[in-house]
Amino acid sequence: MQVWAVFYHPTLFTEDLYQRALGVIDVLDPEASARIRRFYRREDACRTLIGHLLRRLMLLEKGVDPGAMKFAITEAGKPYIVSPNLDPPLGFNITHDNALVAMAFSSRTQNPPAFSVGIDVMRLHIPGKESFPSFVHTMGDQLTAREHCLIFSAASSGENLQRFFWIWTMKEAYTKALGVGLGFDFKRLEFDVEDRILRADGEVPVGWHFRMFVLRDEEDVYEGVVAEFLGDGRTDIVCQNEPGEWLKQYDAVSFVEQAILRLSAH
Ligand SMILES: CC(C)(COP(=O)(O)OP(=O)(O)OC[C@H]1O[C@@H](n2cnc3c(N)ncnc32)[C@H](O)[C@@H]1OP(=O)(O)O)[C@@H](O)C(=O)NCCC(=O)NCCS
Structure with a gap:
């Protein structure tokens, strides 16, 4: 399993880079580009665009010609x-999420x-001016009683x-691995974060x-989890504090420049 993480800062990402x-x-996927163009906020368009470049560079590294790459959704x-x-x-x-x-x-x-x-990665912060207890309260119906207890007993x-x-x-990582989408009752899941x-x-x-990991972007800290089903009869949840071979981090400007160069060279 590998993770590629791209940090995107809108102020550094020029209009010219976006258009290129x-x-x-x-050229590669007109339907995808039409979807990207429909985003109201340029930042959302850029995040989705980077997601499309990521999956294509992954296949390029496997030796696949960009013209042969086809994707669909369930x-x-x-x-x-x-x-x-x-x-x-x-x-x-x-x-x-965020950057x-x-x-x-x-x-x-x-x-x-x-x-x-x-995979799910989120920045550690409370949106708006909400207090932590009221923020957790708004998510309350997605958490079990034990999870509430664990959150507030740290x-x-x-x-x-x-x-x-x-x-x-x-x-999120587990339900995204299942591919079930919105509507899955999070209360059916209970993560005992203390005993993992x-x-x-x-x-x-x-x-x-499951692999739990932390990413840092200047002052900001992100927590992420990758879930994968190997069907090998075992279960483990590891916390990987040090980045290693499995994790590559890029900044969006150089990542996208590289992607343009490599995907249009074929
Ligand atoms: C649709 C869903 C997977 C998006 O998750 P999110 O946390 O808002 O967003 P993320 O940034 O982590 O993931 C978005 C990406 O997941 C992928 N995705 C979309 N639907 C997916 C699904 N059913 N399963 C797995 N991945 C999916 C896409 O690549 C999407 O990015 P893209 O549209 O740019 O290609 C999510 O809302 C969901 O269904 N969660 C499952 C459980 C649930 O209902 N939670 C309660 C929410 S209150």
Whole structure:
């Protein structure tokens, strides 16, 4: 499993760069570029655009010609690779939050066509001027009683916040790996963040592997989880504090320049 993370700062991302990158997607996938153009906010368009470049660069690294890359979405909206037919096949998933766009991919995960890999990354912050308890309260119906207890029993307010986001990103990564989409009742999942145990409908999901990680962007801290189903009869949740070979970080301007160069060279 690998993660590529791109940090996108709107003020550094010029109109010219946006148009040139969109021009590349225009040629490769006119439907995708039409969807990107429909975004009202340029920042949302850019995040989605970066997500499209990420999945294409992933395939380029596997030696696939950009013209042969075809993607589709499941009924619940999860994107997957339609062509080429890779051996072993490749599953991927995208997430974006604030300045971050990240993609997880794995060639070991099961369940075609979209494969059971899911990623969720979120910036550690409370939106607006809300207090932490009222913020958690608004999410209350998505949390179990034990999760509430764990969130508010941490030693410090910083740790409370971390616990909340670990619980949330764990639930999102797992449901995104399942590809179920909106409407899945998060209360069916319980993440015991202290003992690092996830339960779905009261049972530990077997064959699932989870990686918790932290990314830093200047002052901002992001927490993320990747979930993948390997179907190997084991379950583990590891916390990876140090970036390694599995994680690559880029800044959006140089990443997109590279993507334009490499995708249009073919
Ligand atoms: C649709 C959903 C997956 C998007 O999640 P999100 O946290 O808002 O957004 P993220 O940035 O993490 O993920 C967005 C990306 O996930 C991918 N995605 C879309 N639908 C997906 C699905 N059903 N499963 C997995 N991935 C999906 C897409 O690549 C999308 O990015 P793109 O549109 O730019 O290509 C999410 O809302 C969802 O369904 N969560 C599942 C459980 C749920 O209902 N939670 C309660 C919310 S209150």
